[in-house]
Amino acid sequence: MPKITIDGQTIEVAEGTTILKAAGQAGIEIPHLCYHPAFPPEGSCRLCLVEIEGSPKLELSCSTVVREGMVIKTQSEKVIEARRSVLEFLLAEHPMDCPICDKAGDCKLQDYYEAYGLFESKFKEIKEKKDKLVHIGRNLLLDRERCIQCTRCVRFLLEVTKTGELGVFERGIHSIIGFYENEPVNNNYSGNLAEICPVGAITDLDFRFKTRTWFLTSRPSICPLCSRGCAINIEFHKGLARIELGKRVFRIRSRENQSVNKYWICDYGRYSYSYLDEGRIAQPFQVINERRTNLSWERMLFILSEKIKSLRIRKRTSRIVIVLNSALTNEELFLVKRLFIEELGINRIFFSDPPDEKGDGFLLTAERVPNRRGALNLGFNLNVGEEVLKQDKIDLLLIFAAHLAEIMPLGWLSTLANQIESKFLFTSRESGLSRHVDFVGPVTPVAEKAGSFTNVDGLNQSFDPALNPWGQSWPEWKIMINLAKEIPINLRYFGRLNSPETIRKVMAEEKLNFSVNP
Amino acid sequence: MNEKVLTRYFDIPHLYNIDVYLEKGGYEAVRKALKLKPEEIIEEVKKANLRGRGGAGFPAGLKWSFVPKVDKPKYLCVNADEGEPGTFKDRFIMSHNPHLLIEGIIITCYAVDIHLAFIYIRGEYEKIARRLESAIEEAKRKGFLGSDILGSGFNLEVVVHRGAGAYICGEETALLESLEGKRGHPRLKPPFPASVGLFQMPTVINNVETIANVPLIILNGADWFLNLGKPKDGGTRLFSVSGMVERPGVFELPVGTPLRKIIYEYAGGIKNGRKLKGVIPGGMSAPILLPEEIDVPMDCESVFNKGSMLGSAAIIVIDESVPIIEVLRKVTKFYSHESCGQCTPCRIGTSWINKIVERIASGKGGKGDIEEIERLALQIKGRTLCPLGDAAAMPILAIVNKYRHELEAMLPQ
Numbered sequence: 001m002p003k004i005t006i007d008g009q010t011i012e013v014a015e016g017t018t019i020l021k022a023a024g025q026a027g028i029e030i031p032h033l034c035y036h037p038a039f040p041p042e043g044s045c046r047l048c049l050v051e052i053e054g055s056p057k058l059e060l061s062c063s064t065v066v067r068e069g070m071v072i073k074t075q076s077e078k079v080i081e082a083r084r085s086v087l088e089f090l091l092a093e094h095p096m097d098c099p100i101c102d103k104a105g106d107c108k109l110q111d112y113y114e115a116y117g118l119f120e121s122k123f124k125e126i127k128e129k130k131d132k133l134v135h136i137g138r139n140l141l142l143d144r145e146r147c148i149q150c151t152r153c154v155r156f157l158l159e160v161t162k163t164g165e166l167g168v169f170e171r172g173i174h175s176i177i178g179f180y181e182n183e184p185v186n187n188n189y190s191g192n193l194a195e196i197c198p199v200g201a202i203t204d205l206d207f208r209f210k211t212r213t214w215f216l217t218s219r220p221s222i223c224p225l226c227s228r229g230c231a232i233n234i235e236f237h238k239g240l241a242r243i244e245l246g247k248r249v250f251r252i253r254s255r256e257n258q259s260v261n262k263y264w265i266c267d268y269g270r271y272s273y274s275y276l277d278e279g280r281i282a283q284p285f286q287v288i289n290e291r292r293t294n295l296s297w298e299r300m301l302f303i304l305s306e307k308i309k310s311l312r313i314r315k316r317t318s319r320i321v322i323v324l325n326s327a328l329t330n331e332e333l334f335l336v337k338r339l340f341i342e343e344l345g346i347n348r349i350f351f352s353d354p355p356d357e358k359g360d361g362f363l364l365t366a367e368r369v370p371n372r373r374g375a376l377n378l379g380f381n382l383n384v385g386e387e388v389l390k391q392d393k394i395d396l397l398l399i400f401a402a403h404l405a406e407i408m409p410l411g412w413l414s415t416l417a418n419q420i421e422s423k424f425l426f427t428s429r430e431s432g433l434s435r436h437v438d439f440v441g442p443v444t445p446v447a448e449k450a451g452s453f454t455n456v457d458g459l460n461q462s463f464d465p466a467l468n469p470w471g472q473s474w475p476e477w478k479i480m481i482n483l484a485k486e487i488p489i490n491l492r493y494f495g496r497l498n499s500p501e502t503i504r505k506v507m508a509e510e511k512l513n514f515s516v517n518p
Numbered sequence: 519m520n521e522k523v524l525t526r527y528f529d530i531p532h533l534y535n536i537d538v539y540l541e542k543g544g545y546e547a548v549r550k551a552l553k554l555k556p557e558e559i560i561e562e563v564k565k566a567n568l569r570g571r572g573g574a575g576f577p578a579g580l581k582w583s584f585v586p587k588v589d590k591p592k593y594l595c596v597n598a599d600e601g602e603p604g605t606f607k608d609r610f611i612m613s614h615n616p617h618l619l620i621e622g623i624i625i626t627c628y629a630v631d632i633h634l635a636f637i638y639i640r641g642e643y644e645k646i647a648r649r650l651e652s653a654i655e656e657a658k659r660k661g662f663l664g665s666d667i668l669g670s671g672f673n674l675e676v677v678v679h680r681g682a683g684a685y686i687c688g689e690e691t692a693l694l695e696s697l698e699g700k701r702g703h704p705r706l707k708p709p710f711p712a713s714v715g716l717f718q719m720p721t722v723i724n725n726v727e728t729i730a731n732v733p734l735i736i737l738n739g740a741d742w743f744l745n746l747g748k749p750k751d752g753g754t755r756l757f758s759v760s761g762m763v764e765r766p767g768v769f770e771l772p773v774g775t776p777l778r779k780i781i782y783e784y785a786g787g788i789k790n791g792r793k794l795k796g797v798i799p800g801g802m803s804a805p806i807l808l809p810e811e812i813d814v815p816m817d818c819e820s821v822f823n824k825g826s827m828l829g830s831a832a833i834i835v836i837d838e839s840v841p842i843i844e845v846l847r848k849v850t851k852f853y854s855h856e857s858c859g860q861c862t863p864c865r866i867g868t869s870w871i872n873k874i875v876e877r878i879a880s881g882k883g884g885k886g887d888i889e890e891i892e893r894l895a896l897q898i899k900g901r902t903l904c905p906l907g908d909a910a911a912m913p914i915l916a917i918v919n920k921y922r923h924e925l926e927a928m929l930p931q
Contacts, residue, residue: 043706043903044861057900063706085897089866122890125873149859168701168859171684173869175859 002068007075019061019072020048030074031083031112033090033198034150035062038263039159045090045150047112049082050074058082083116092123093173094199095132095145103200105213109148128173136177137165137185138267139205140193144176147201153177153193160264161187161362177201188360191270192263195253206271207251211237219466220255222453223269224327224446226359227367229455230265231257234273234447234466247277248467249447259459266364279429281442282471290435297474297482300424300439305486307396307422312344321348321394325401326369326382328476329451330460331503333371333378334512335480343489348391351375351382352401365456370446374454378512397423400443400476404433428473442473449475450500462504477503523734523746523754524727525770528614534649536656539617545662547733551625552670554736559629563732565740567752571607572597572688572725573801573829574905575751575818578732582630584712585720593716594627594635595697595723599681599688601640602801603852604832607756608726610768612639612646615730616653620676622729624662625736627674630722635676637726638693641683650678685856689904690723692858703860704904725830727756747773751817755828761835762789774815781812781835793838796920800829802849803909805916806836826916842921843879843928849917850875853910861903867894868910883929892918 001012006019006026013022018041023030033045041063049058053071058078073079090109098104130144154166154177165185169178179185185193194204216235223230233255236248252273254265284300285292311317322340324333340346359366375382397420414436417423423437428445448469452462469475477500484494497503527533527542536544551559564579585592596619600608612619623635639647654676657663665673679697681687687696691705694716715721731753735743744752757769757780764786771780777799781787788794794809799816805826807814814824821828836845854872859865871894874887892915899911918925 041706046862046901046903049901060706082901085901086862089862089870089897092870093866123870124884125870125877128869148862149865168703170859171686172854172857172859172865175865 002066002070004066004068004070004072006072013066017066019050019052019059019064019066019070022066023050023061023072023074028074030061031108031116032062033108033112033148034152036152036155036196036263039152039155042151042155045086045148047083047086049079049086051076051079080116083112084119087113087117088119088122090148091117091121093127093145094148095127095143097146098200101146101200102203102208102213103146103197107200108198130176134178135184136179136202138190139271140185140190141203141205141208142177143201143203146199147177148199149175149177150198151177152196152198153202156189156192156196157185157187160192161189163187188266188268188364189264189362191267192254192265196263204251211250215240216250218253220463221447221466222370222461222463223252223265224370224453225269225272225368226363226365227370227372227456228260228363228365229370229453229459229461230261230269230363231255232265232269234276236467247274249273249276260455260457260461261363264363266360266362268364275429276445276447276467276470279431280470281428281430281434281440281473284439284441284472286439287434287437297441297472297479300441301479301482301486303439304422304424305483308344308483309487311395316395317344317346318348319393319395320344320346320398321350321391321396322346322398323350323352323401323404324375324380325351325403326353326367326372326375327446328371328375328400329449329453329500330371330374330378331451331500331507332476332480333375333380334503334507335477335497337378339480339484339489339494343484349380351380352404353382354403367456370455371453373456373458374452374460377454392419394420396421397437399423399425399427399433399437401427426476426479428470441479442471443479444469444473444475448473449477451475451477452500452504462500522770524611524618524730524756525614525768528610533615534613534617534653536617536653536660539615540660544617545621545660547736548621548624548662549668551628551733551736552668552672556629556631559625559736562740563629563735566735566743567747567750568728568731568735568743569751569818570725571727571731571755571830573602573803573827575828578724578728581712581724582626582722584710585630585722586713587631588720590719591634591717592630592632592720593722594623594630594632595690595693595716595721596623596635596637596726596729597688597690597693597723598637598639598643598726599693600643600726600830601685601688601856602803602830602832604758604760604798604801604834605830606758606760607768607831609643609646610756611726611730612643612650616646616650617657618730618733619650619726620653620657620662622732623676624667624674625732626722626724626729628670628672632722633673633675635674636697636716637676637678638687638697639678639680640688641681644680647678647680654678684858685852686858686904686906689906691904693723694721703858704906706903748815748817748819750819755816755831757784757816758830758832759785759835760832762792762837762839763787763835764789771816774817774820777807777812777814777816777833780816780833785833785835788835788837794835795838795840795842796836796845798832798834798836798913800827801832802834802852803827803913804829805912806845806920808920842917842924843875846914846917846921846925847872847875847879849910849913853906853914857906857910861907863898864902864907864910867898867907870894871914878925878928881928885929887929888918888922888925 032048034042048061050061051073132143134142136142194202218233218235223232233253354368356366417436424439425437426441426443448467568578569575686692687702692702696702711721747753751773760766769784796806818828850872854868857864857868895911895914898907
């Protein structure tokens with residue numbers, strides 16, 4: 001373990017650590033543009049040069065490995081001067097259209113200019129003219145004037161997706177990023193390019209000109225759209241004083257998680273976020289003769305508990321059918337087990353997940369639900385929803401699966417609808433199902449709740465709400481706990497539960513191995 | 519007249535023909551070398567102080583000894599890209615005596631345990647590439663290449679690869695990238711090619727003239743070679759003399775021959791009796807020397823001490839009829855055009871300087887422009903990924919420093 005001194009601070013770092021990483025460990029950020037921790041050092045931006053005692057020239061911190069006794073200066077006059085000079089070069093040919101650039105506020109070049117530049121431009125010549133609107137594939141637009149040739153995009157496509165769609169063309173000041181022949185970027189990870197571009201050269205059509213980055217709040221979550229469980233940040237707009245916005249969420253971005261998705265997320269997970277704002281149900285309601293009447297959660301749970309109680313007294317809880325899905329958290333599935341199966345003796349429990357699709361061989365898996373492993377670990381038999389078709393003698397149907405409408409023939413529901421006395425649907429969005437049930441309760445999607453999932457590799461990950469609940473949406477765990485209290489059932493047990501965390505504690509006490517990696 | 523060694527038989531017609539070459543004692547060095555131990559050859563070349571003829575002047579024997587003795591394929595890349603403006607000596611060797619180069623390649627490969635060599639030749643040398651290819655065929659037929667060369671058990675293949683015309687591909691690591699079929703962008707060093715080179719394997723990269731000297735050292739010994747030149751810089755060099763001289767051309771002269779003597783004696787002096795204005799002594803990247811600075815022996819150390827470099831030993835002579843702004847413009851235009859664009863200071867710096875120089879040349883110069891050129895060149899120098907940043911900054915700085923009055927006279931007072 002070499003001992004080194006950075007800016008007067010002596011630290012010990014692992015053998016083979018680069019100066020840039022060692023500095024990071026000491027809490028010193030060395031500016032860099034072309035370097036990205038996912039790729040080997042490129043050394044082309046020249047921004048990360050530092051002074052090493054005994055070395056006549058400034059050295060690259062991104063590629064130089066520390067040696068025992070090295071004395072490094074990252075803030076010396078010489079280093080600052082070199083940084084300013086690189087920034088001066090980059091900005092000389094940069095279009096300075098920050099006011100209309102989506103990256104503004106989020107741009108490394110801007111940040112570094114604020115930190116080290118702040119000079120008057122001495123560039124009196126004519127800037128190079130390049131294409132400002134090149135469709136390089138999928139949702140990607142390239143502005144070649146803004147490009148600083150860091151080649152992160154090229155290297156991403158070579159090293160991560162191994163598709164190599166982009167390359168550097170021409171030479172010197174005329175260098176441009178481009179694609180070969182008529183084959184633009186076409187893979188399920190293209191959205192990462194706009195994210196790793198340190199400037200506004202590659203922008204995302206999905207986000208372009210929609211808002212300014214400084215209006216957005218970013219909160220961590222986990223992508224629920226397949227069983228990988230990639231770490232994401234949900235970026236949303238809190239709204240403006242007098243202007244109502246049509247949506248909250250403006251983009252999903254990847255969040256680093258070395259044990260799952262490293263730095264990347266797939267386009268499917270990135271762009272399929274409209275469900276968070278569109279078609280949402282704000283309040284519980286009852287459907288009578290196709291007319292909706294709003295009611296409170298308390299009222300709805302009272303009605304439901306009365307129905308369960310009367311079936312229980314008549315020893316007819318076997319006439320209850322519950323349809324679940326594997327987007328429920330481990331905590332919620334645990335409650336299903338304790339409340340519905342063990343306390344109420346309901347054994348007709350079915351799962352209805354969206355049908356599997358093809359995985360992409362990298363992050364996106366075939367299972368389009370986040371917690372199938374969790375359900376299996378808890379001992380659920382994942383018999384498919386179609387089994388419900390064969391069921392009869394149902395008095396009460398509880399559906400925790402909005403996907404049901406997508407995979408079941410609607411005719412089934414309407415015929416069954418007349419035979420089943422009460423049908424409750426818990427869903428976050430409007431769907432064809434709403435018309436065929438008696439009660440609808442709005443629930444929170446993953447982005448709005450806390451809990452934990454077990455991903456495809458068996459890794460347990462917990463998450464907190466990134467967004468506030470839509471209207472009066474409740475998470476499923478809250479519905480179940482309140483139902484238990486309303487009936488009431490085993491208050492000594494259910495009474496102490498009031499959050500996924502408390503549920504997790506009980507799960508641990510009961511030796512269910514669900515320790516989570518935050 | 520000096521004795522020619524490397525170019526000794528170059529006047530003989532059809533020397534490129536293997537039979538003619540063999541008549542003149544061709545491939546004797548290979549026969550001798552294959553009987554030696556590889557280490558003995560490296561020692562001999564080290565002792566001869568054969569410095570690289572491509573530009574950097576790195577001792578060849580030392581370079582070879584850096585190659586790790588590992589059980590991996592190793593490669594030799596002969597740098598025949600000859601892109602340094604003013605340099606035309608390698609083509610002279612390859613077109614007149616391709617077998618001398620092949621002989622050098624065989625000995626080098628035998629010494630470093632290499633079984634595949636590449637000659638990376640600049641695209642414009644199409645005819646020479648073909649000549650090399652047929653020479654390789656001839657050598658193969660005579661058993662000097664291929665498997666079990668002269669019964670020694672040593673195998674070697676040589677491949678000629680033509681570049682596509684980028685100056686940067688003469689930089690050794692960009693050359694490797696290009697040879698691998700990629701865009702010619704220099705690599706970060708370390709690792710150096712001797713350990714991680716072509717296709718990630720240990721690789722020796724030498725200039726054509728360097729390799730062509732190897733057979734002479736083997737035949738005549740290190741001491742003989744050292745005696746030709748300077749103690750730290752052995753042998754002769756091929757000086758490519760161009761510009762305003764009476765007799766431009768390639769001259770083989772001992773290392774250390776004074777620059778004045780080369781210009782006024784061998785190259786016949788300045789054209790039409792005009793006055794000398796400046797000399798670029800080692801290819802365009804070498805800082806220019808003023809007429810009063812040309813009493814310098816042409817060896818690596820002496821020229822370096824004069825603030826310039828011997829480089830590829832390409833001497834460009836400029837006389838009083840040439841406005842210095844035109845020289846500067848040629849330099850900045852070249853480096854701006856040939857910057858590969860990979861790293862920031864070179865990509866934008868060379869272009870920026872060129873834009874200023876073009877503006878001055880078109881009569882639109884302004885106060886402070888000269889200082890600005892200097893400032894920008896200093897921001898490039900020592901800060902780039904490959905040596906080409908320095909190669910651009912140094913000649914620009916020298917011209918601006920040494921001809922400041924003439925340049926300033928072009929600006930509005």
